[in-house]
Amino acid sequence: GQNIDQPTEMTATEGAIVQINCTYQTSGFNGLFWYQQHAGEAPTFLSYNVLDGLEEKGRFSSFLSRSKGYSYLLLKELQMKDSASYLCAVRDKAAGNKLTFGGGTRVLVKP
């Protein structure tokens, strides 16, 4: 099975930076995804990492270390609309390439 851990909640100030960590254990790692989900809505894709290193996409960056089973999502220049849940998901070859989601991190951006 897989074990995906991420903090439950984080609070940050508008304009600041927040880093959301995700640790995982899996037998056939085949990619890590970050999704954003606003309350009552479906998740939307943010980023994908399969090799070690940093992927940057505008204000959002995602980092992966496969040897450590660790990823983080970095949100810069926070805006009020960034208040949402951020879901870390891991794809496992040993599980038929299904995506398993972590519990999600609720980020609250304050003025």
Added chain:
Amino acid sequence: GAVVSQHPSRVICKSGTSVKIECRSLDFQATTMFWYRQFPKKSLMLMATSNEGSKATYEQGVEKDKFLINHASLTLSTLTVTSAHPEDSSFYICSATTGAGDNTGELFFGEGSRLTVL
């Protein structure tokens, strides 16, 4: 990106009735679709993997007879909650990938269906 449409977005039904939720891939063919369930303030829990033309693969603890999944075409999968009870009230989300051999295999999600059983 690819578009997945889910219908209905909200449904309220009486206990004991059955409810069908449709999931369509609008601009691509989805050989595989996934059905998730999400409780308030919780993450997505995979219920089953729906394969076109064959039986769905259910996750452990998910009742096959309770949650009927049909994937009759490459663009449509349906989830039927049979004999619904209040504990079945939840947010159900479908997703699809454009292909197993994709670069990312990213999942595209439908809008979700909020089921309330009275």
